[in-house]
Amino acid sequence: MIASGALQSMSAFMTFESPEAAAGESAKVDITELARLLGLSIGTVSRSLNNRPGVSLKTRKRVLAAAKEHRYSPSSAARQLKDRPSLLVGLFFAPYYSADREINPSALGLIERLRLALKTQGVDLKVLYFKDNQDLKEQALEVNVGLFYGHFDESSFAVVHDLGIPAILYDKQSGFADQISVVADTRQSCNVAVQYLAALGHERIGMVTGPASEFYYLAYKEAFIASMHEFSLPLRPDWVFEQSAERCNQEGACETLLPLLQKTDRPTALIFASDWLALGGRKAALAAGLSIPEDISLVGHDNLPITAELDPPLTTFDIHLGRVVQTLAQIAIQLGSHRLPPGNSLENRTVLLLPDFVKRGSCRSLRPAVPAAV
């Protein structure tokens, strides 16, 4: 019995403690009060808080400490008055993107929409590229909250965490308390895929995923097994393929699947952890002389643009960009406005994004057709 993943997903928003609720002492302390407490001028305090030049390191630290202690939180309204963004969120692209190839189109779309979504809240977005962690550190300094897109290793997350900057990880996970992950709910989508195929009468279903060392590839496999069991379908362990990292692509999947599809004892349907893998499976099926969907049904993941143009178009899952953007923007603002004090630990959360099921032509019903009644 698998509870619907989305049930827990968005609820994370609602459980963040509200800023004022956390204030133990009394009323709100504004910058004036803070300056009075420190015996400094308002200007100096402001410059300290905003990392502006013209203030000694010693006083800057003193100011920051006091701000933390008194739970000072700047009024975003007053900030926007001077049409300065109340928040600056930094979007970090993996070195991969900035190095040997240009940003892929889907990422560009994300940037554009994210910028728009943030703008309506008076928040700015800055896209950042970096080569190494030193680079990263410098870039991160000017940002209120970080957003990581792509593949990084743990040390990068450590850097921004040490800087006291909260971060959002897209399709990644970390162990830091001030970092929150936004990931596709592949467990859920995998379950939907199995259910759909079962509903169409399939019982011989296989799965192709990536190396279990990546947590989301592992999730596919686990969810697949659980779902097969849920619907009382026979699980064939030899029909569950975990491609190694270097073979987790189109050619790899094709080579892996070809022998299987040439046998008579073969699945009637295959579920793939990504569209690239599915494309490989499609190639293998065609090479084996099978036709889609008559002989074999295919379900992919990611809704790559190509998949819609195939013949037949591929049934797949789509993380709707609009929802990703909304979610990311929301969390970024939540996380960013709490920047002082950052100690106000919000738990390490994972918010799940429910993928949309995009039914297209690559699956067919195994049941006999029924005349349309009523």
Add this chain to the structure above:
Amino acid sequence: MIASGALQSMSAFMTFESPEAAAGESAKVDITELARLLGLSIGTVSRSLNNRPGVSLKTRKRVLAAAKEHRYSPSSAARQLKDRPSLLVGLFFAPYYSADREINPSALGLIERLRLALKTQGVDLKVLYFKDNQDLKEQALEVNVGLFYGHFDESSFAVVHDLGIPAILYDKQSGFADQISVVADTRQSCNVAVQYLAALGHERIGMVTGPASEFYYLAYKEAFIASMHEFSLPLRPDWVFEQSAERCNQEGACETLLPLLQKTDRPTALIFASDWLALGGRKAALAAGLSIPEDISLVGHDNLPITAELDPPLTTFDIHLGRVVQTLAQIAIQLGSHRLPPGNSLENRTVLLLPDFVKRGSCRSLRPAVPAAV
């Protein structure tokens, strides 16, 4: 082939034109500029715009006209500075609620969370009750955007539309261009229910819904028929029940279903448009000597609190409150901040909310059990 409903749903947010994009002439006109143009003082203009006393009707109208013409839109930042909410959204409860009985708990939860969600954006919520349309008109006057919760008739929508106040309709529809509907995507959930049952091996499935005059009850029926066809399942027209309005409740469903369930030629699964109906179906099944889920599987809609306590607990659908609230708050703010000019027609849109599938114990697999492998 049914495209996933959620694919279109949230995208509505992204396509609203941004405020500044609409400004044809040039830069932003603030209240100072407006006052200069009118030859009035800033104070008078402000009072006119905010319906505050101390300004003659003539000048007030003149100011409003000028504001409209020059596309004046107040700076929410400056507003919040004086800790006044930048927007006031009114939540209208149907006369039903305010009259003979108190507000139901789920509505109370919605109010609380909605208030919180709006608060973080500096927006206030006012809950309004009213007896008749005259009442409604008065209440509506002080509000920037209306939110209708419960059952109203068309004339109520007309009233607020005539006042030039944009509105959001929850689970309702209207024909006005400045009103936008937020409804559960029952087509989608119904499809999921059929798919799930088919995956479990069911082929004899029936449906119980309400009068087709209500658009969402109709949607259930249509989606059911389409889905049965999609999965090549035999449709039995005599197993599709449309309860009349007065019999669309627990007793009605029970009476309707009892004769059917006593026959041997009966469905192995039933889908209900609401949990109340499902409760009736459950009662009928028990009365007919059937046990759940061994003899018959049940799928409800709404995730009423009771349904979790049943034995077995009812499998049903849930519109996750957090998502409803987020969606409502978003749209309210979008709609409300465009209040001047309201003529800037945003199209009549319907945003769909994808219900979560809550799998519980009231459905069983018809397939033979399979030993858990791997």
Add this chain to the structure above:
DNA sequence: AAAAAAAACGCAAACGTTTGCGTTGTCAAA
């Protein structure tokens, strides 16, 4: 040690509203 340069800090103006209070104008009662 004096002078120049640089760094650290304070002052006050701006940002776009709302609103209390004072001023002007209008109209009816004395």
Add this chain to the structure above:
DNA sequence: TTTGACAACGCAAACGTTTGCGTTTTTTTT
């Protein structure tokens, strides 16, 4: 005609920030 009363309007202070510029302190150079 004078005197209120009251409505309509203008003036200016406040809201909590940021930032240019002037002033003070510290550091460096001669």
